[in-house]
Amino acid sequence: DIHMTQSPSTLSASVGDRVIITCRASQTISNWLAWYQQKPGKAPKLLIYEASSLESGVPSRFSGSGSGTEFTLTISGLQPDDFATYYCQQYNTYPSFGPGTKVDI
């Protein structure tokens, strides 16, 4: 099994801030990594796949980078709609998710 970790677990930020979330895999996963945004009571929403490919319709302030075992999600210019929990998910093998990073005010 591939174990995913994320840091920080909680992040306090303000509108307009640049936010960086880190995700690490317990073994190399090449670039087989996705990022999701989840709001309370809602399903996760795909933001990024293949570590850095922006899903259609997702604002360009979201970007992803990394390969191997270390990855980042960057939100450049945090907007009110971005306060949510963010999960990474590896798909090098059986899918597994990170524990999440909650971005709050």
Place this chain on the structure above:
Amino acid sequence: QITLKESGPTLVEPAQTLTLTCTFSGFSLTTSGVGVGWIRQSPGRAPEWLVFIYWDDDKRYSPSLKNRLTIIKDTSKNQVVLIMTNMEPVDTGTYYCAHRRKYSNNWDAGFLDYWGQGAPVTVSS
């Protein structure tokens, strides 16, 4: 556009069997490469992948749960059914079905681009 919706009981007694149905539109599970997955999420926890089923009836189960899971597709109804046996209180959570994006032939793996709204399930007597 692609939509999915889960349906089933909201309350299940311990040791009983859970049966959930995913009804989808906007794609066909007869098209080569297409897959549907089930993912669950316990309150306050990260999502947990359970299973994929593919257009050719190939099925890939989470190793930790495969003894309790069965997945079936009904292409005439555009439905996928998840069956989980021997339910316990720790299985309480929201169960999602989702469309797996076609991207490679690694059928063990995948990411989900369209999700249902989720079906809340509580396991309690």
